[in-house]
Amino acid sequence: MESRVNRTRRGWRVQRFFRFLSAADELAGERPTRPALISTARKAPRGRATRSQERARAMKIVVIGGTGLIGSRLVELLRLTDHEVVPASPTLGVDTVSGSGLADALRDASVVVDVSNSPSEDPETALAFFEASGRHLLAAESEAGVRHHVALSAVGTDRLPGSGYFRAKMAQERLVRGSQRPYTILRSAPFFEFIGAIVEADPEGSALHVTPAYVQPIAAGDVAVALRDIALGRPQNQELEVVGPDSFRLDELAVQILTANEDPRPVIPDRQAPYFGAILDDDSLMPGDHPRFAMTRFEDWLRLSIAQKLTPAF
Numbered sequence: 113m114e115s116r117v118n119r120t121r122r123g124w125r126v127q128r129f130f131r132f133l134s135a136a137d138e139l140a141g142e143r144p145t146r147p148a149l150i151s152t153a154r155k156a157p158r159g160r161a162t163r164s165q166e167r168a169r170a171m172k173i174v175v176i177g178g179t180g181l182i183g184s185r186l187v188e189l190l191r192l193t194d195h196e197v198v199p200a201s202p203t204l205g206v207d208t209v210s211g212s213g214l215a216d217a218l219r220d221a222s223v224v225v226d227v228s229n230s231p232s233e234d235p236e237t238a239l240a241f242f243e244a245s246g247r248h249l250l251a252a253e254s255e256a257g258v259r260h261h262v263a264l265s266a267v268g269t270d271r272l273p274g275s276g277y278f279r280a281k282m283a284q285e286r287l288v289r290g291s292q293r294p295y296t297i298l299r300s301a302p303f304f305e306f307i308g309a310i311v312e313a314d315p316e317g318s319a320l321h322v323t324p325a326y327v328q329p330i331a332a333g334d335v336a337v338a339l340r341d342i343a344l345g346r347p348q349n350q351e352l353e354v355v356g357p358d359s360f361r362l363d364e365l366a367v368q369i370l371t372a373n374e375d376p377r378p379v380i381p382d383r384q385a386p387y388f389g390a391i392l393d394d395d396s397l398m399p400g401d402h403p404r405f406a407m408t409r410f411e412d413w414l415r416l417s418i419a420q421k422l423t424p425a426f
């Protein structure tokens with residue numbers, strides 16, 4: 113049987129092109145229908161909305177975890193639109209675990225995007241976080257009449273019960289699906305930034321044991337773009353996937369990151385090396401048949417991130 117990796121490698125160029133076209137169509141179709149122009153002294157050009165119509169259509173979008181890696185990028189992107197964007201997180205006075213500040217933040221909100229994360233990957237902490245956070249958030253959304261809940265999850269969440277963190281993400285997804293509220297769950301491939309951070313964080317001087325499982329990683333900025341498009345569209349009431357343009361073995365990525373950082377540590381491919389506590393097979397982190405493909409290539413991202421590290425701050 114053809115593996116998921118081969119299917120993805122063979123098809124990604126064609127699929128990316130068609131996904132790009134259909135994403136553009138979807139977006140165009142998802143825009144709210146423009147109301148008929150009313151007769152006023154100064155008519156807007158035919159087919160274009162007046163400023164007051166634009167304002168009337170603007171939504172309030174709350175980004176839970178709006179200070180994080182993905183959240184801060186998403187907030188920046190949404191602020192380029194006509195919508196009102198409210199980042200929310202404990203440092204901004206909103207805590208989804210205790211519920212404090214939530215009702216105020218969600219008042220009059222149309223869309224909530226949840227890109228928050230547990231303070232730790234420890235299985236019990238992560239499960240307690242995603243369960244408490246999900247319950248409070250969905251109840252507050254119901255109270256506020258929020259029309260679309262968007263949640264960021266991970267590719268492979270349904271295939272990695274051996275990982276406590278992935279079980280916690282599954283619990284988060286289950287709460288969303290069971291809430292009877294309109295939703296879209298976006299499962300993302302691992303972020304370039306995350307893989308870079310775990311490789312660089314390992315203790316200096318020792319060899320790195322890394323699983324050779326396949327992964328199709330993605331730039332955090334591209335995840336934020338996909339979430340923006342979803343937040344501005346209609347609820348899909350299903351799970352979508354987003355991945356980067358190319359697949360790699362994780363140990364090969366680790367070698368590339370260490371080489372670019374002039375880090376001499378050797379990388380040992382090790383099928384038993386855990387990823388979030390789970391032992392991976394080749395396809396555990398690979399997407400299904402119809403992911404959305406992002407554009408940023410790992411090599412370009414790595415070059416840029418090294419250049420940024422070497423650039424003195426002014």
Ligand SMILES: NC(=O)c1ccc[n+]([C@@H]2O[C@H](COP(=O)([O-])OP(=O)(O)OC[C@H]3O[C@@H](n4cnc5c(N)ncnc54)[C@H](OP(=O)(O)O)[C@@H]3O)[C@@H](O)[C@H]2O)c1
Binds near residue numbers: 176181227245264
């Ligand atoms: N890492 C990956 O490769 C990957 C892949 C797929 C999916 N994901 C998912 O992506 C999501 C976002 O990850 P990230 O790396 O952007 O996270 P991050 O940088 O660690 O940011 C976490 C955010 O959550 C907020 N937060 C923490 N506790 C909270 C609470 N009690 N109430 C409300 N907000 C709270 C933080 O706020 P403060 O700044 O105020 O503390 C911060 O804004 C996660 O759910 C993760 O599972 C990650």
